[in-house]
Amino acid sequence: MDSTFKVLEKIIRAASIRQRVIASNIANADTPGYKAKDVKFSDFLKDQMNMMVTNPRHMKGYNNTGPEAEIVIKSTASWGDKNNVELSVEIAKMTENQLLHDAAIKILSTRIRMFRNAITSRGGR
Amino acid sequence: MDIFKVSASALEAQRVRMNTIASNMANAQTTKTENGGPYVRKDVVFETVKIKNNPDSILEGVRVVQVVEDKRSPIMIYDPSHPDADENGYVAMPNINVIEEMVNMMMALRAYEANVKAFNISKSMYQKALELGR
Numbered sequence: 001m002d003s004t005f006k007v008l009e010k011i012i013r014a015a016s017i018r019q020r021v022i023a024s025n026i027a028n029a030d031t032p033g034y035k036a037k038d039v040k041f042s043d044f045l046k047d048q049m050n051m052m053v054t055n056p057r058h059m060k061g062y063n064n065t066g067p068e069a070e071i072v073i074k075s076t077a078s079w080g081d082k083n084n085v086e087l088s089v090e091i092a093k094m095t096e097n098q099l100l101h102d103a104a105i106k107i108l109s110t111r112i113r114m115f116r117n118a119i120t121s122r123g124g125r
Numbered sequence: 126m127d128i129f130k131v132s133a134s135a136l137e138a139q140r141v142r143m144n145t146i147a148s149n150m151a152n153a154q155t156t157k158t159e160n161g162g163p164y165v166r167k168d169v170v171f172e173t174v175k176i177k178n179n180p181d182s183i184l185e186g187v188r189v190v191q192v193v194e195d196k197r198s199p200i201m202i203y204d205p206s207h208p209d210a211d212e213n214g215y216v217a218m219p220n221i222n223v224i225e226e227m228v229n230m231m232m233a234l235r236a237y238e239a240n241v242k243a244f245n246i247s248k249s250m251y252q253k254a255l256e257l258g259r
Contacts, residue, residue: 012254017183019250020128023243024185027135029236030142031171031187071183087239098246105253112258
């Protein structure tokens, strides 16, 4: 199997974690003292992308043995209630995250279909 | 699937807040209560609650931890004909600003809508994942 499966799985898992974090932020948009959180995503995905080596002479990506996704607490300015959740920003992030998740699912589905075709199709057809 | 509990807890909390605001607006002119005196404005206090009682859980829901009474003193209005007027002709009216309540209500509504959206997006993501390989 090629490494695409693994990478896509990681992306889907990361998007799922980020969705949980954003849902928690939105739920606590009015909770005094709550600090918005986010998942360090770009670095995380970059690590995953590094793993895609198509040629042994290419630079090898380091194995990601650390946490799957790093959760960071945002320290942006807040209102008087020490809550720094911005609802519109969270909604935008959630929509973006959904698109990434769905795109990864779509690519994974296509991959699976390709493999299935390769297995089931017979010569001459 | 606990992600749905996060959004559901927020919907419930915002609904309690909406109920409190509705009570405040309904009783903006109430001068008699069970405890005596005019109606006192109420407000909700939210608290973060971990879903699954797991300290490492990234899922953080919300709940109404208590309903507090507003400390503002009642407004004294001169109306000697009112049955609740004191010897000087002043009536203690609830210190409720209807505009303030409307603003709070709109904030609760927006928060509610945002949580419904979060719920629906989570649902659609799960549905997409279920269609994997089709």
